[in-house]
Amino acid sequence: MTTRYQPYKVLNSKKTNNFIILCDHASYNIPKKYNKLGLSNNDLKKHIGWDIGALKVAKKISKNINSTLIHSGYSRLLVDCNRSLKSKGAFLKKSEDIKIPGNINISRKEKIHRSKKYYFPYHNQIQKFINQSLQSGIVPSLVAIHSFTPVYLGKTRKWHIGILQRSDQRLSSIFIKDIKKNKNIILGINQPYKLDLSGDFTIPFFSESYGLPNILIEIRQDLLLKDRSINFWANFITKILMRNCKNEKLKYCLKSSNRITKYYRERNKL
Numbered sequence: 001m002t003t004r005y006q007p008y009k010v011l012n013s014k015k016t017n018n019f020i021i022l023c024d025h026a027s028y029n030i031p032k033k034y035n036k037l038g039l040s041n042n043d044l045k046k047h048i049g050w051d052i053g054a055l056k057v058a059k060k061i062s063k064n065i066n067s068t069l070i071h072s073g074y075s076r077l078l079v080d081c082n083r084s085l086k087s088k089g090a091f092l093k094k095s096e097d098i099k100i101p102g103n104i105n106i107s108r109k110e111k112i113h114r115s116k117k118y119y120f121p122y123h124n125q126i127q128k129f130i131n132q133s134l135q136s137g138i139v140p141s142l143v144a145i146h147s148f149t150p151v152y153l154g155k156t157r158k159w160h161i162g163i164l165q166r167s168d169q170r171l172s173s174i175f176i177k178d179i180k181k182n183k184n185i186i187l188g189i190n191q192p193y194k195l196d197l198s199g200d201f202t203i204p205f206f207s208e209s210y211g212l213p214n215i216l217i218e219i220r221q222d223l224l225l226k227d228r229s230i231n232f233w234a235n236f237i238t239k240i241l242m243r244n245c246k247n248e249k250l251k252y253c254l255k256s257s258n259r260i261t262k263y264y265r266e267r268n269k270l
Helices: 032-038 054-065 108-135 170-180 202-210 227-243 258-267
Strands: 008-011 019-023 069-072 141-148 161-164 187-189 214-220
Touching (some): 008 108, 019 108, 054 141, 054 227, 069 108, 108 202, 170 187, 170 227, 202 214, 202 258
Parallel strands (some): 019 069, 141 214, 161 187
Antiparallel strands (some): 008 069, 161 214
16 A cells, blocks of 8 residues: 655644744655655755654644644755755755765756745644634744754764854744753754755745744754653753743734745756
């Protein structure tokens, strides 16, 4: 029996949410017809294929705070839903030191096919749940969960958790203040990545197009290998969200950015 492939999954589906949890790199799955893009199972299960541990954390947070979780159902190597389609990272030919054979000679026609089948359906769901909340009079904060490698290209990353933010820091500033109280946690602000237009899509596009509070959280992967550690981080994030579910600063939309909307729409034309 063939399992029907799903480009996204929605858990704890609700019409209104104070927080919408997102997990862009939740899976290393590749549809069978792509023959794993020429990679081994071992390579697909590395960080190049997905964010290890991120989905488990996101699921627990969603359950804890009774909010909707929307996550991708495929590997970022098929098409990265956290990149604009014209970005070099959308259809990677090489990740770290590993070549991706199935992407090396990818045609424009194939890019369009993957985008329609695996990329846009995920984003359409995010838009759907944002609109449902707004139509019900609730401004949802977007919370994206990612994970990062402890070593990248031979360089050790010391941070336990990274908080990524752009101009709207209503939610991220709350997290930064709380995390700094815990002297055992090494915090990176816009580390190990920066939340920028060239390297990210989901949070900048949806939050700034609507003016929504937002945060992108990165957790180091070696701290997500055991259930106890996953529970720690999920519960830690949950407590901060729960303490601020009625925070007045998160109850309104900032002015939406037409510039951001226009920029990404142009970047998503193949």
